[in-house]
Amino acid sequence: MIDFLLRPWRCNFGPDKEFYRAIDGLFGFVPHNIELYKLALIHKSASLVLEDGRQINNERLEYLGDxxxxxxxxxxxxxxxxxxxxxxxxxxxSKIVSRQSLNAIARQIGLDRYVILDGSSNTLAQKHIFGDAFEAMMGAIYLDQGYNFVNRLLINRLFREHLSLEELTESENDFKSRLIEWCQKNHHTIRFRTTRQENSAANHPLFRSTALIDNMEVGHGSGESKKEAEQQAAYSVSQSFSDETCAALLDKVDRLRLGGESR
Known part of the structure; x- marks a missing residue:
């Protein structure tokens, strides 16, 4: 009852009315502790530096929200x-909680308009800033409103309005798992050689990955994390795996194996 009475005042007359309005517009409720939500919007590129030198941003809330x-x-x-x-x-x-899905939800609800960045080209080039902010926001809501509240919000509003379980069920984006399963089924070894690119910036790391089947390079990929780079490498393999290509690859692998055994 008290929250209901305070809602108009917070949204129209309080010192943080813009923040209250933003959260109400995005998620349909007015927060208790608005400071949590302010923090959830601060990307690490725009970190606030405290007097003791500590930097504060949304990374801890992102961890919790995840x-x-x-x-x-x-x-x-x-x-x-x-x-x-x-x-x-x-x-x-894994598809629902992927950075790609959460980034899409963040953009659809308009959260991207409120995220605080430093505005540099390197920061804006990162693909999942808004998905990270979405995770941080769920962490803030959890601390402010509790688990049951964030459970209902995600399921009844955000997931039902912005996700299609049917489309996600039919889609396939875990190419690494598919490639590993294929290799296991056909008795081949599979590994990924993943390294950080030396010329990538400290605050914007880039990784390069090579997929190897029986120690033969069959695909390459890059990304902003090791996981993404390996997915891209596996995806590149999947794109070249026609029946003819697959048969030729298996023949080549068999020849290499036989050659190794004969030595």
Whole structure:
């Protein structure tokens, strides 16, 4: 009752009315502790420096929000798919909580308009800034409103309005897992050689990955994390794997294996 009475004042007359309005417009409620939400919007490139030299930004809230989103998503899928096995739910959860999906949700609800950046080209070139801010915001909501509240918000509003479980179920973006499964099924070894590019900036690391099947290079990829680079390397393999290419590759692998065994 008190919150209901304070809502108009906070949104129209309080010192932080712009922040209150922003959260109300994005998520449909007025926060208790607005400072958490302010912090959730500060990207590390625009970190505030305290008198003792410590930098504060949204990374800690991002860490917390990541765990909260994964827990809520697990609840959601367990209820939505009572007859599906653990493997199916794990794969679908990874798609929902991926940086790509969360970045898309952040843009769709308009969160990208409020994230505080330093404005440099390197910062703006990063792909998942807004998805990271979305995670930080869920961490703030969890601390401010509790788990049950963020659970209902994510499932009943954000996921249902901005995600299509049918499309996600039919899509396939975990190319690394597919490639590993294919190699295991066909009795081939698979590994990824991933390194950080020497010329990448400290605040914007880039990684390069090479996929090797039986020690033969078959694909390459790059990304802003080791995981992304390896996915891109696996994706490059999948794009070249026509039936003819696959057969030729297996023949080449077999020749290399036989050659090694004969020495």
């Amino acid at each position: 765990a909260v989103i994964e827990a809520v998503t697990s609840d959601y899928l367990y209820i939505e798919f009572p007859d599906r096995d653990e493997g199916f739910m794990t794969k679908l959860r």
